[in-house]
Amino acid sequence: MKYISTRDKNKSVTAAEAIAKGLADDGGLFLPESIPSVSASELKELCKANYRERAVIIMSKFLDEFSEAELRGFVNSAYAENFDCPEIAPLRFLDDATGMLELWHGPTCAFKDMALQMLPLLLVSSLKKLNENRKVCILVATSGDTGKAALAGFANVPGTSIAVFYPRDGVSDVQKLQMTTQEGDNVYVCSVEGNFDDAQNGVKRIFSDRDFSEKLNENGVFLSSANSINWGRLLPQIVYYFSAYCDYVNSGKIKMGDEIDFCVPTGNFGDILAGYYAKKMGLPVRKLICASNSNNVLTDFIKTGFYDRNRQFFSTISPSMDILVSSNLERLLFLLSDDKQVKNWMELLKIKGSYNVGAGVLAELQRDFDCGFCADDEAMLAINREFSNSDYLMDTHTAVAFGVLEKLRKNDPKFPTVVVSTASPFKFADSVLAALGKGEKKSGGQLIESLTALTGVLAPRPLSGLDSREKRFSDCVAKENMDKAVLKFLQTM
Numbered sequence: 001m002k003y004i005s006t007r008d009k010n011k012s013v014t015a016a017e018a019i020a021k022g023l024a025d026d027g028g029l030f031l032p033e034s035i036p037s038v039s040a041s042e043l044k045e046l047c048k049a050n051y052r053e054r055a056v057i058i059m060s061k062f063l064d065e066f067s068e069a070e071l072r073g074f075v076n077s078a079y080a081e082n083f084d085c086p087e088i089a090p091l092r093f094l095d096d097a098t099g100m101l102e103l104w105h106g107p108t109c110a111f112k113d114m115a116l117q118m119l120p121l122l123l124v125s126s127l128k129k130l131n132e133n134r135k136v137c138i139l140v141a142t143s144g145d146t147g148k149a150a151l152a153g154f155a156n157v158p159g160t161s162i163a164v165f166y167p168r169d170g171v172s173d174v175q176k177l178q179m180t181t182q183e184g185d186n187v188y189v190c191s192v193e194g195n196f197d198d199a200q201n202g203v204k205r206i207f208s209d210r211d212f213s214e215k216l217n218e219n220g221v222f223l224s225s226a227n228s229i230n231w232g233r234l235l236p237q238i239v240y241y242f243s244a245y246c247d248y249v250n251s252g253k254i255k256m257g258d259e260i261d262f263c264v265p266t267g268n269f270g271d272i273l274a275g276y277y278a279k280k281m282g283l284p285v286r287k288l289i290c291a292s293n294s295n296n297v298l299t300d301f302i303k304t305g306f307y308d309r310n311r312q313f314f315s316t317i318s319p320s321m322d323i324l325v326s327s328n329l330e331r332l333l334f335l336l337s338d339d340k341q342v343k344n345w346m347e348l349l350k351i352k353g354s355y356n357v358g359a360g361v362l363a364e365l366q367r368d369f370d371c372g373f374c375a376d377d378e379a380m381l382a383i384n385r386e387f388s389n390s391d392y393l394m395d396t397h398t399a400v401a402f403g404v405l406e407k408l409r410k411n412d413p414k415f416p417t418v419v420v421s422t423a424s425p426f427k428f429a430d431s432v433l434a435a436l437g438k439g440e441k442k443s444g445g446q447l448i449e450s451l452t453a454l455t456g457v458l459a460p461r462p463l464s465g466l467d468s469r470e471k472r473f474s475d476c477v478a479k480e481n482m483d484k485a486v487l488k489f490l491q492t493m
């Protein structure tokens with residue numbers, strides 16, 4: 001299977017190249033040149049398989065340069081005891097028509113583990129296939145979840161190192177503790193004076209600094225990123241849509257072949273795009289519901305076909321969805337139109353901050369997607385209501401999806417739907433406590449204990465006892481000095 005760029009379909013690369021490069025030279029995103037299908041009999045086979053086997057079957061359809069034995073090795077190490085339940089991505093039913101697909105049983109308690117436990121293995125193996133002998137250093141600027149998930153994924157992976165920068169005052173207490181207590185010999189964590197944009201711009205500057213990369217090259221090191229535009233991050237996410245469908249069938253609540261909806265809390269459009277791929281591969285999905293918080297640029301887009309980032313930015317209680325430019329949307333636009341149009345729209349987005357895809361593409365879009373948004377107060381009410389109704393505790397991102405679904409399904413409450421649950425409620429304990437009427441000002445570790453005391457729900461193992469773990473990293477730099485911090489770190493390696 002060859003991979004092409006969303007901005008030029010005539011230049012193709014191998015899967016290994018697409019994963020190693022991350023972004024195409026023309027600035028586009030890589031995607032497979034065709035979408036493989038899953039037959040009805042294969043779907044039946046998937047239902048009998050466990051999560052790891054399902055992952056091998058789905059991923060192998062996109063990665064024919066990787067042997068089945070290789071892929072088996074990857075899944076056996078990516079989805080194993082590092083997850084706190086044997087199902088890896090369990091589907092928990094609130095009622096016959098509502099299943100919660102819990103994607104936060106991995107080491108950092110957010111859904112990014114599903115991809116970032118796999119990406120380092122795909123990346124290292126891709127580099128080997130390309131005869132790359134240098135060591136790769138992953139640079140990340142994070143507003144919270146991605147940094148920790150990338151650290152956990154790359155920790156102690158041979159041939160790699162990882163440096164994560166976070167804004168000093170821009171991540172939650174729990175997130176800061178999670179990062180600064182990260183173990184591993186090849187990891188580095190540093191805060192930046194400033195906000196997320198400062199950290200991100202600093203990382204971008206390092207990436208484009210030729211002298212800097214020359215200096216690293218002399219030492220046998222090159223830079224790469226782990227952000228969500230890498231195909232190696234998107235691919236592992238397709239698996240859990242198939243897995244959730246199979247678990248729904250296995251529960252006896254639907255029959256094989258029945259359609260279901262998925263409701264997905266969306267930021268950068270990576271998660272829901274994986275669902276779209278699953279649908280196009282033949283999974284019986286009626287609609288993908290794109291749920292946004294107050295940064296509802298995607299809701300407007302799916303309703304009107306007009307994408308407009310010129311709007312107020314809101315900092316919400318679901319910070320991982322506080323995004324005005326959803327990078328992965330570019331892949332969907334390509335699938336619904338062509339490379340020339342995508343190039344044009346992305347140019348307009350850069351210059352004017354907006355573009356209009358027109359009636360034809362809009363109609364296509366609306367055939368597969370539904371949408372809605374939920375402000376903070378509605379998400380808090382959803383957390384509170386569902387905990388009183390069924391003792392089910394959800395995090396603030398999942399609550400956005402849940403709240404949107406409640407609004408949309410008023411006329412059709414029995415249609416089988418999977419809500420994609422993207423984080424453990426303990427990861428956002430401060431807001432979840434506030435939603436339950438018990439907001440407190442305390443340290444991250446204490447908030448986690450308060451939430452257990454209030455609800456009787458135990459915190460996931462990686463989040464308990466955070467306060468007492470050794471803090472390994474305390475560096476804080478001005479944004480101009482991030483490159484020096486990277487050099488210093490690499491010299492200790």
Ligand SMILES: *Cc1c(COP(=O)(O)O)cnc(C)c1O
Nearest residue numbers: 267268269270271320397422423
């Ligand atoms: C990253 C993230 C999202 C958004 O996922 P996208 O793939 O960016 O749409 C939602 N919830 C949580 C908890 C996340 O960390």
